[in-house]
Amino acid sequence: MDHVARLSSRDPAGRRSDVVAEGLARLIQSGGLKEGDRLPAERDLMQRYGVSRAAIREAILALANRGLVVTRLGHRPVVRKPDYEIAIDKVGNLVGHLVVDRKGVWNLFDTRIFLEAALARWAASNARRDDIDELRAALAANRDAIGHSHDFDETDAAFHAILYRIPGNPIYPAVHKAYVEWLVQHWRTMKRGGDIDQMNYAGHVAIFDAIAGRDPDEAEIALRRHLVAAWEFVRSTFPAED
Amino acid sequence: MDHVARLSSRDPAGRRSDVVAEGLARLIQSGGLKEGDRLPAERDLMQRYGVSRAAIREAILALANRGLVVTRLGHRPVVRKPDYEIAIDKVGNLVGHLVVDRKGVWNLFDTRIFLEAALARWAASNARRDDIDELRAALAANRDAIGHSHDFDETDAAFHAILYRIPGNPIYPAVHKAYVEWLVQHWRTMKRGGDIDQMNYAGHVAIFDAIAGRDPDEAEIALRRHLVAAWEFVRSTFPAED
DNA sequence: TACTGGTTTTTGGTCGGACCATATGCTAGG
DNA sequence: CCTAGCATATGGTCCGACCAAAAACCAGTA
Structure with a gap:
C-alpha cells in the first residue's frame, strides 16, 4: 500500500532526492495533492521517505525548479499545477x-x-x-x-x-x-x-x-x-x- | 537591476544557493567556463563562496535543472551551454x-x-x-x-x-x-x-x-x-x- | 615500453544534528 | 476588544562525518 517504502542501501533508482521528487511529482499529478495544497513539512517527509532532510530539500528544490511547487521562507511548499504558461x-x-x-x-x-x-x-x-x-x-x-x-x-x-x-x-x-x-x-x-x-x-x-x-x-x-x-x-x- | 540577486551582506536578496547559482550561471554565460569544462569541486566552491556545502549542492542542482550543467556521481559537474534543444x-x-x-x-x-x-x-x-x-x-x-x-x-x-x-x-x-x-x-x-x-x-x-x-x-x-x-x-x- | 592490475585520492551523495530567520498562532496585558 | 509579545512551526543554513563511484596514481609484469 505504501509505495514510498524506505530506500534500501542498494537502490537502482539513482539519487534519493530524485526518488523523492518523483514520488511527490506523481502524488501531485495524480491529484493526491491538489493545487493550493501545502505539502508536508520537510521534517515529516524525511520520516515518511526515510531519507535525510538534505535529500528532501533537494527534491523539493527540484520540484520548485520545475514549477510544480512554490517555496516561501517559513511556509510549507504550495502545490502549483503546471500550465503552459x-x-x-x-x-x-x-x-x-x-x-x-x-x-x-x-x-x-x-x-x-x-x-x-x-x-x-x-x-x-x-x-x-x-x-x-x-x-x-x-x-x-x-x-x-x-x-x-x-x-x-x-x-x-x-x-x-x-x-x-x-x-x-x-x-x-x-x-x-x-x-x-x-x-x-x-x-x-x-x-x-x-x-x-x-x-x-x-x-x-x-x-x-x-x-x-x-x-x-x-x-x-x-x-x-x-x-x-x-x-x-x-x-x-x-x-x-x- | 532586476532579477539579479544583490550580493549585499546586509540583506541577501535570496537564498545563498540562489546567489551561488546566479554567480556560476553568470560565470558560464560570460565564457569564464566554456562548454565541456568541469566546474570546481563542491568543497572548493564552498570555500570560494564562503557558504556551506549544502548551499553549493542546491545551487548546482538548480543549474542542473536548468540544463546548464550535467552531474554524474563521482564526476565534477560538466558545463553544457544551453541550446534550443x-x-x-x-x-x-x-x-x-x-x-x-x-x-x-x-x-x-x-x-x-x-x-x-x-x-x-x-x-x-x-x-x-x-x-x-x-x-x-x-x-x-x-x-x-x-x-x-x-x-x-x-x-x-x-x-x-x-x-x-x-x-x-x-x-x-x-x-x-x-x-x-x-x-x-x-x-x-x-x-x-x-x-x-x-x-x-x-x-x-x-x-x-x-x-x-x-x-x-x-x-x-x-x-x-x-x-x-x-x-x-x-x-x-x-x-x-x- | 606498454599494458595490467590494484591502491590511493578525488568527488559527488547521504546522513544526523544543530542553529538561525521568518511566519503563524496563541496568550497575556492593556 | 485589541495589541504586544512569546511560543511554535517551518524553511534556510551550517557543520562534520561517512559512503560509493569515478578518477588518478603507481607498482609490477610481459
Whole structure:
C-alpha cells in the first residue's frame, strides 16, 4: 500500500532526492495533492521517505525548479499545477541566457514572425465576428495611445495577443507572453517618438483590414511587413556587426 | 537591476544557493567556463563562496535543472551551454506532466498541425532545389519502410523533420524533436498494419507533390489532412469519450 | 615500453544534528 | 476588544562525518 517504502542501501533508482521528487511529482499529478495544497513539512517527509532532510530539500528544490511547487521562507511548499504558461516561463530564463547575441535573438524573432504570420492567416480565415470586434477595439485603443510610449506598448501587445487567442488553444497565449518577456528588453532600451508609434499603428491597421477583409494572403503579408520593420528596431539595439 | 540577486551582506536578496547559482550561471554565460569544462569541486566552491556545502549542492542542482550543467556521481559537474534543444527538452519533461488528458494532448497536437502546416506552406514557397531533393529521398526511404513498423516510424519522422529544417532556424528542429518525444508514447502503444503505413505514406506523397509543385495552399491542405488523420490514432489511445 | 592490475585520492551523495530567520498562532496585558 | 509579545512551526543554513563511484596514481609484469 505504501509505495514510498524506505530506500534500501542498494537502490537502482539513482539519487534519493530524485526518488523523492518523483514520488511527490506523481502524488501531485495524480491529484493526491491538489493545487493550493501545502505539502508536508520537510521534517515529516524525511520520516515518511526515510531519507535525510538534505535529500528532501533537494527534491523539493527540484520540484520548485520545475514549477510544480512554490517555496516561501517559513511556509510549507504550495502545490502549483503546471500550465503552459508556467512551463514556458520556466524555459524562459534558459532562453534568456541564449538570446544574448543578435543571431540568437533573430532566431527567436524569426519564429515569432513565422508563427504570428500563420496566426494572422488563420484569423483571416477563421476569426469569428466577436474576434474581429475585439481586434477592432484593440486597434482603437492602440490609436488613442499613440505618442504615449508606455500605453502604446501595452495596447500594441494587446492587439497582437488577440491573434494568439483566436485559435482557442491556450498554448499560443503562453507563447506570446514568452515572446513579450524575452524580447521586451531589446526594444525597451530605445527611445522613440510618436512617428514610430504612427508607423506601428499603420501596420496594425493593415493587418486588421486584411483579417476583416478575409484575405489570408494579405494578412500574412501585412503582418510580416509589420514585424520585419519592428525587427529593424530590435537589431539596432545591438552593436554594429556583420 | 532586476532579477539579479544583490550580493549585499546586509540583506541577501535570496537564498545563498540562489546567489551561488546566479554567480556560476553568470560565470558560464560570460565564457569564464566554456562548454565541456568541469566546474570546481563542491568543497572548493564552498570555500570560494564562503557558504556551506549544502548551499553549493542546491545551487548546482538548480543549474542542473536548468540544463546548464550535467552531474554524474563521482564526476565534477560538466558545463553544457544551453541550446534550443536543451531548452525545449527542459520544458518537455514539464509538458509531459500536463499532457496526461486528451485535451492536453490535443492542444499540443493542434499546435503541431498548425506549425507544420505553416512549415509546409513555407517549404512550397521557399524550399531550395536540394531541399526538394532531400524530401524526395526521405519519401523514397519511407516507401521502402512500409510494413516495417520501426523503420517506418523512423523514416516518417525523418520526412517531417526536413520540413522543420528547411527554414534554417535551429529552433524548429528542436521543436520537432520535442513533438516526437512528447507524442511518441501516444501512438507507440497501438498496433497497426501495413495499411496504416500505406495511408501515411500516401499523405507524405501528397505533401511532397504540393511542395515540389510550389503550391502553398495545397501543401497546407495536404499536411493538415495527413496530421488530422494521424490524430485519430492518437486520440484512440485514450479510453473514455467525452 | 606498454599494458595490467590494484591502491590511493578525488568527488559527488547521504546522513544526523544543530542553529538561525521568518511566519503563524496563541496568550497575556492593556 | 485589541495589541504586544512569546511560543511554535517551518524553511534556510551550517557543520562534520561517512559512503560509493569515478578518477588518478603507481607498482609490477610481459
